[in-house]
Amino acid sequence: MSHPTLAQKFVDNKPRAQWHDKALWFVREKRDRMAASVPEWEDLRSHASAIKIHTMSQLPTYLEKFEANAKTLGVHVHWAADGDEHNRIVHEILKKHDVKKVVKSKSMLTEECHLNPFLEKNGYEVVDTDLGERIVQLREETPSHIVLPAIHIRKEEVGECFHEHLGTEKGVSDPKYLTEAARGHLRERFCTADAGITGVNFAIAETGGFVVCTNEGNADLGVSLPKLHIACMGIEKLIPRASDLAVFLRLLARSATGQPITTYSSHFHGPREGSELHMILVDNGRSGILAKPEFRRSLGCIRCGACMNTCPVYRRSGGHSYESTVPGPIGSILTPLQTPEKHASLPFACTLCGSCTDVCPVKIDLHHQLLAMRGFLDRKKLLGMSKKLSMKFLSGLLSSTWMFTTAGTAARTALRWMPRFAVYNPLNGWGKQRELPEPPMQSFRDQYAEHKKNSRGPS
C-alpha cells in the first residue's frame, strides 16, 4: 500500500494521530533545549558532517583499517554483501556454538536484514531486550521509530500486551509497574541466553573497537553473560578515530531523545577473556548509494531519529505508514534507492519544509535529497501515468502566456458560475476539507494594466 493510503488510515483516528504528534513533538522540543544548551552546537554539526563526508570518501581504506585493527584485538570479522548473507553468517556462528537462545539489543541493521524471522524459522529463540522492541515483538509488529520503537503504542495497550504475555494485572497501565514486570521477564532471558547480538553505533577504524549506546544497559547485559557476542553493523557506521567520538557522542543522544548522553555508552575492544566477539559488516546497497553523488551524503546518517521527530508528516502518519525499516525523512531516501517500485510514494510523503535538514546532526541535506529522489523516480518512470501526464499538460499550458491567461480566466469564470455541488464533490481532492479561493473578477495583470493606464492618465 502507498503512504497516502496508510497515512489516511492513521489520520482517520484523529485523537490518536494528535496524541502521536504531540508525543514526538515533545521529543523534538527536548532536543531543542539540549541543542540550545551547547553554545557550539552548530559547529559540532559542521564537524560531524565533515568527518562523515571524509570517511565516506575513503570508505574502503577505513574499512580495511578497521578490519586489521579489530582482528589484532581478537575480533572475528565477517563481510556480508546483503541481508541474506548477513543472516546466513549469523546462523553459521550460532550453529557452531550450539546456541539455542539469543538475546538481542536494538539493531536497525538486523531489522533491515529481517534477522528475527530468519532465526525463528531456523529454530532459535530470539528475545529483543530493548523494552520498546520487546513490546513490538510480543505484539508481532515491527518498530515504528528507529529510536522509540513503540512510540505508536499507548500505555494502556502495553498493559494489555503484558497482561497477555507476562501475566501482569489486567487493566493496569502504570508505567513503573509495567517496566518492573518487563525487567524481571527480561532478566530471566539474559540469564539463560547462549548468545548476545548487538548493533553498532560507531565503529572506530583507528582502534578496531566499537561503541554501543543504550539507555537500558540491555546491550551490556546481553553480551556480558553469554560467551558469544555478535555485533552487526552497516559499513557506513565507521568513524576514523577514537577522538571523533567526542563529536558524535555529544550529538547523538541530544538529537535523538534530548538527553545529554545515553545512560550507557559501551566501548568494546575485542572479546572478553574466554568468550568470542564476531562482527558482521553489511553492505546491503550502501556501496550503491555511495556511488551516487546526489545521495551519498545520506550515508552519514547516525540513526538518531531527529528527522522523524521533527517531520510534521511522520508525526501525523506514524512509522508504519512508510512500510520501511527506517521510516521518516532519511528512510524515504534510503529505502526507495533500494526498492523504488515498492516505495515510490515515500519521497512524496513530504512538503519539503526543510525542518529535517536543520535538525540532522550530520547536516545531511535531507529535503534536497528527497526532492532529488523525485527526479530519480521520474527517470525510472515510476511517477505514475496520471501525475506525469498532468505535469506534461501543465508545462505546456504554462509555457504559453496566452494559454495560461485564457485558462486562468476560464477557471475563474467557471468557479463563479458553477453550482456548489459541481465544484465540491468527490472528484475535488482539495475541496474535501477546504474551500477553494474566491475567484476574482480580474487577474492581477489586468488590474496592473488598468493601474498603469490610470497613473499615466490626466493629471
Place this chain on the structure above:
Amino acid sequence: MKVALFIPCYVDQFYPQVGMATVKLLEHFGVEHEFPKAQTCCGQPMANSGCMPEAKPLAMKYVDVFKGYDYIVAPSGSCVSMVRNHYETFFTDEDKAANDVRNRTYELSEFLVNVLNVREIKGRFASNVGIHQSCHGLRELRLGPSSEVMKTRPSMMTDLLAGLEGISFSKLQRTDECCGFGGTFAVAEEAVSCMMGEDRVNDHLSAGTEVLTAGDMSCLMHLEGIIRRQKHNIRVMHFAEILAEALETPVAV
C-alpha cells in the same frame, strides 16, 4: 533602478490584491516597476513533482522574460527559492546571463530590507497578527530564524510589521511548523495536509490571532481554505496587504 514584478502564477489569477499591494509598497518607496507580461510560472509545480524535463522550459522562459532588469521582486518565498536555489539543475556556471537573472531575483521582504534598506514603515494596523513562517522563505532563503537552528536571525517580515502602530503579535505553540500545503502534496496526501493545516489554524485560534499572515500565498490559500470551511473568524492577508493597508491608515496622533 529598473525593477520587474514577478507575480506567482496563482497569485496573478486568484489573489490579484497581493500583487497590487506589492505595487503599492514599491510605489511608496519610489521604485519604478514593470510587469513583463510574458511571465507565467517559475516551474516549481513540475520541479517539485520530480518532472525536471517539464520544468526546464519554464526556467528557460523565466530567465528570458526577466533579463535586463536590475531587480526582480516577488511576493513569494517559494518561487524565489525555486529560481535562486533550484534552477541550478537547469543552468551551469557558464550560463552567466541566466545566473545573473537568478541572482537578481528577490523575495519582497528581503528586497525591502536588504536592497531598499527599509527599517520602518509608518502606518496603523491595530490587530493581533499571527505570523506564519512559510517554510521555503524560512529555511531556503533564511528570511527569519528557524527554531531548529541554534543561530539568531532577524525575521524580516516580522520586523517590517512590528513598526506599525497598534499591531500586536500572537504567541504560538509552534512558531514555524509547516502548514501542510506542500504543492501537489495538498491533494496527494490530503489527510495529512489538512490535519497539518488544521493544527496550524487551531494554534492561531488559541493564540487569539485576528489576522493570519505570511510571505507565501500558497500557505495562506491552504490555511484560509480550512478557516473558511470551518467558519472561523480569522482574516487572512499576505504581509504586503497588511503593509499596504497600514500605509493608507493614518497613525493616531
